[in-house]
Amino acid sequence: AQSVTQLGSHVSVSEGALVLLRCNYSSSVPPYLFWYVQYPNQGLQLLLKYTSAATLVKGINGFEAEFKKSETSFHLTKPSAHMSDAAEYFCAVSGAGADGYNKLIFGAGTRLAVHP
């Protein structure tokens, strides 16, 4: 069975500081991994995805994530936080079912706060 663990339900950084949001996964097959962002009262927006090509994945808004198989991790980073980055971030793994369907399995989320 596949699962995702996000370490830290709340992360607070200063504007301009490094953002690091942690995600560890469990998967019996090579995983597809995703980071989504959710702004208040909105749906989920895709930030980036890993699909077994390059291990360092660049996404939108200056975010990137590195797939590390040995550590079963897919941490999200951004060199310099902006106030507009304040949101909820979800890591997800794509899990294929026996019937051939494809569901996303999400972590519990990390709320990022950015203060001046």
Place this chain on the structure above:
Amino acid sequence: ETGVTQSPTHLIKTRGQQVTLRCSSQSGHNTVSWYQQALGQGPQFIFQYYREEENGRGNFPPRFSGLQFPNYSSELNVNALELDDSALYLCASSPEITDTQYFGPGTRLTVL
């Protein structure tokens, strides 16, 4: 290109009632998935529709049902509403089953 849209935006129902939520998939997408996101939690997979057939289901009771139409839009129906059904319901579409899922803005359901 229009993204995934959902209606209504908000909905208030009472226990025991039935509700229908609607989703229009992104143009060219034949797969629709539905998720339930309770307050403070990550989304949970309800089911997936591919070319008008349900092809996968999560751990939700049968009172959660759905439909997908020939234009690939979809409905989520919930019967006999319970207080715990209060959540944000998210619809996601993808070009094919294995492709990236793109989410709509969600429908906030409150059950009183």
